Amino acid sequence: MPAPLKVALVGIGKIAVDQHVPAINASDDWELAATVSRHGTVDGVPSFTDFDTMLAERPDIPVISLCLPPVPRYRYAQAALMAGRHVMLEKPPGATLSEVHALDALATEKALTLYATWHSREATAVDAARTWLSDKTITRCHITWREDVRKWHPGQDWVFEPGGMGVFDPGINALSILTAILPMPVHLTAATLEFPANRDTPIAAQLTFSDNVSAEFDWRQTGPQTWDIEVETDKGPMALRMGGNRLELGGTHLTGQDSIMGEYPALYARMAELVTTGARDVDLAPMVHVADAMTLGRRITVDPFHF
Secondary structure (H helix, E strand, C coil): CCCCEEEEEECCCHHHHHHHHHHHHCCCCEEEEEEECCCCCCCCCCEECCHHHHHHHCCCCCEEEECCCHHHHHHHHHHHHHCCCEEEECCCCCCCHHHHHHHHHHHHHHCCCEEECCHHHHCCCHHHHHHHHCCCCEEEEEEEEECEHHHHCCCCHHHHCCCCCCCHHHHHHHHHHHHHHCCCCCCEEEEEEEEECCCCCCCEEEEEECCCEEEEEECECCCCCEEEEEEEECCEEEEEEHHHCEEEECCEEEEECCCCCCHHHHHHHHHHHHHHHCCCECCCHHHHHHHHHHHHCEEEEECCCCC
16 A cells, blocks of 8 residues: 655644544545644644745645635645645635636646645535436526524634635535536526625625526524525436435435535545546636626625624
């Protein structure tokens, strides 16, 4: 068995602790060799507070996994690629499409792996849904994605700052599934975006796409969370629930489970494959829909939001 790939995890926040660290530790492909964070650490793992210092002192680490918020991520990814390291990007892959295109061009020039991850595509029932839909005619599709921002981003004001994407931070997960399972491409035709009076990004959104596809995202839901994609076809209805982890056909559960814990192990398995084969994976289709929504969206001001 080949030696595990060493990876440095940058940005030790909630998503890193809950998902990235367990996925790395459970894999024979990976060794968590260092972390970089202003405040967070992982027990037993060498830690740095400065990224450039880590790059200089740890040339033995070939892979960088970036779990930072979108706005600062470009500088770190660029520095890593310039230092000859392969880079794995948490979703969304950047604050803008243009900066991710620039990173892709740099990775191509340096012959390095760049992986723009979409963890919801690795949900357990997504592949089965794609296969079932592949020969169907879709007559309607609707996404309902409602969750509690206080639960998933407690006190993290950056999600409501420019570049934080607001409700599109979770909504892009739904769009990543949509662009993976539909047998035809769709494009946005209209959007309504609800901005809290004291915030710079939306807390809710309603989207209309071509081919009778629609979506509603809301970050104000308490209690049980809702992550559903319901599709009507010429062969009957299909639904993905639990963020793509449960598949229903005709209202009957067919496959999947009520858990999201398999998504990040699949991402790291894919990254190991990409590094080993010298490939890149930078699909920006979900982010294109978000950019279109920001362009086409009609803005409505709603009540202020406070954590």
